[in-house]
Each structure stands twice: as C-alpha cells, then as structure tokens.
Amino acid sequence: MQFSENVSFLEPSATLALAARARELSEQGRSIVDLSKGEPAYPTPEYAAEAGMRAIREGRTGYPPTAGVPELREAAAGYLNETTERGDLEASRVLVSVGAKQALFNTVYCLFGPGDEVLVPAPYWPTYPPLVRLAGAEPVVVHTRWEDRYRLTPELLEEHRTERTRGVMLNSPSNPTGMIYPREDLADVAEWCGEHDLWALSDEIYRELCYVADRAPSLLDVPHREDRAVVFAGASKALCMPGWRIGFAAGPQELIEKATDLQSQTTSGAATPSQYAAAEAFGNRERRREATDRFVGQLGELRELGVEGLSGLDRIEVRAPEGAIYFYIRLREGESMEEAESLLTEAGVAALPGDPFGDPGHLRFNFAVQPETLEEGIRRLADHFGG
Secondary structure: OOOOOOOOOOOOOHHHHHHHHHHHHHHOOOOOEEOOOOOOOOOOOHHHHHHHHHHHHOOOOOOOOOOOOHHHHHHHHHHHHHHOOOOOOOHHHEEEEOHHHHHHHHHHHHHOOOOOEEEEEEOOOOOHHHHHHHOOOEEEEEEOOHHHOOOOOHHHHHOOOOOOEEEEEEEOOOOOOOOOOOHHHHHHHHHHHHHOOOEEEEEOOOOOOEOOOOOOOOHHHOOOOHHHEEEEEEOOOOOOOHHHOOEEEEOOHHHHHHHHHHHHOOOOOOOHHHHHHHHHHHHOHHHHHHHHHHHHHHHHHHHHHHHHHHOOOOOEEOOOOOEOOEEEEEEOOOOHHHHHHHHHHHHOEEOEEOHHHOOOOEEEEEOOOOHHHHHHHHHHHHHHHOO
16 A cells, blocks of 8 residues: 555554564463563552543543643642652643554644654664654664763764754653663753754653652753743542553643643543542542552562672673662663563563663663563563573
8 A cells, every 4th residue: 555655654563563462372372471561550649540430430531632731730739749849830731642652643733744754862762863853854863882871961962953843752661671861860961952953852651750859850941032932731640540541741831722622633631530540639639649659669679689689690780770660671682672582482471672662772661560460570670691
C-alpha cells in the first residue's frame, strides 16, 4: 500500500512490539518474565479509582471541554505550584490530553515545522524523534555518555546548534537511563536555551519517582524563559494510572490555546471519568503524597534488590538508577538487539534493547513489577549473563 510521506517513516513502538512478542510466547505456553513494559505493574490508588467510578455513577460521561474539565486543570496547576518553585501557575495555562504523549505531540506540532531542527539528547524515549518528524521538523540527536553519567551540558548542546535549531527535548528522570539532571545542570541548560531563543520542552512524567531526593528538579525550579518553556506531566507513572490516559502540558497561554485548537480537531478531550479520577488523584494533596511516598518506598526496595542481583555479573554493568522505574545496563560485549532476542527466546525474559533509545549496546529492564516477578527475572538474568 502507498502511504503519504507524513507517515512513511513511522515504525511500531519498540515497547509495544516486544510486549506483543512476549505475550505471544506466553500464550504458546512459554514462561516469560516481562520486564519490557514502560508502566508500573501496580493498581491505581483506591481514592483516585473511586473518584472515577463516582463520576460514572453520577452520569459525568459526556464530552468534556477540550482543554480539560476545570477541576483537573486546577488540580494540575495546583500540583505544579505545590511541588515546584513556580507557585503562581494558572489553570488556564494547563492543557489536559490523552496521556503525556499527546500533550507532547500537540506542543511539537504547534511549535516546529519544515526546516526546523530540534535537539534530542540520547538515550531518548523512542517517541521523541518521530514526534519531531511528524511535525515536518528534523530531530538532531545529541549523544551523551555512560562514562559521564549521561550528563547534558550547554557545551554539548552548542556543538549541535545551527541557525535552524528551534528547541530542545529534556527528560528527567530519564527513560531509559534513570538519570536525573542536577539542578545546576538544568539551570545551565535553561539559561542556554533562553539565550538562543530556543524552546525547552521538559518531560517530567517520572519526577516524583526519585530515590536520591524528595523529587527530581523541575524546569519550573530554575530560572527560565517562561515564554519558551513547556513542562509535561501526567498520572500514569507515580500515580499508577497508565490506562486512564491522562497527561498534561503547562506552558505559555498563547501556546496552550493553540494546542487546544489542535486537540479539538484530533482527539478532543480526554475521557471524562478519567479526568475526574485524575483531578482527585492530583488535587487531594494528603492522599496523593501518602500514595506516592508508599510507592516510592516499594520501588526503592525493588531497586536495591535489582542492583544487588545484577551487580558483579560477568557480561554486564549496572548502576543504581536515580529515578524512574528502569535498570539500564551496559553490555560488555555483543549487540543489544541480538541480546534482547536471546534473552526472550532462551532465558524467557523480555527486555528492551538500547537501539530504539538511540544507544546500542544497552538493555532496559522495568523494575516496577511485583517482587516475585523481579526476583525470578533477576535469577534468570544471573543465569544468562553469568556470575
């Protein structure tokens, strides 16, 4: 079939494709430990789930306002004001979307176009480059290094800046590495973006899942050009609400209004009951903090379990992630695509290779799974990679 140039470059999501392969093998009777997914294998907090069900019982199931129900926009703005040094973000500067991915798409599509370049630090979430290409712009990969703990600096970005550069994609804590931008580095990058009139797009979906501080620094915590900055967050990770499909963008009023116009011609608003569930999830500060603290505590134990079990194996190197929900390991030898295939077919462990993240020679494992699942996965990995 002949497709338009708009989509001819698109490939299936590596995460979804591998998950489908793992599911297929499992249905064939194979024992598969799936550590490939990009979501927590834990239930939604009861107080948030009940709010969604209550919305259904009360008949709040019609089309919502395109930009989001007022309760959720207020709750999202309040959450950012509470957890960053911003303090005065208004609800009118928040756009609710069908997950953070759509919020990112809306923003990229509104800001960039043919002839523009967007700097994308690698390793990156595999969706970033296609989003830029869908807008007609060109992603320019900026490679960071394991040896430097994937540090991103203005000097490194400057090496790739041209007269066509229009923005930078930021992600901290990082998917896949679990690295967190130190506050000082984030401030330096924000200042550099401002000096060159560049958009700073900061994906902070994992910010609450931090193991070295109360939470990871936000772009809203450091001086930045408010007219050239957008922050993205959502309910899927720290609040264990991936299937509710709620994300949001917070940025300049004019951009939020234009992105709302775009959303009105694509998906329209996110599902109404999901929005009320998320409004309660973010808006109930005491219960949100209780739920996230408990979850981070659970993840911290799983993180220690994994680092202990994977350290000292002959064929891999592992570091304790600072945030997010992934172990990102470096292979001492071999190709990551081949290794991921071998892991799945021989060891029965589903993991993602580094190639889709722009970083061959590495593997990503999700540790936000049940303890018994992680323990079995580590046992199989230890057998596979040697001790």
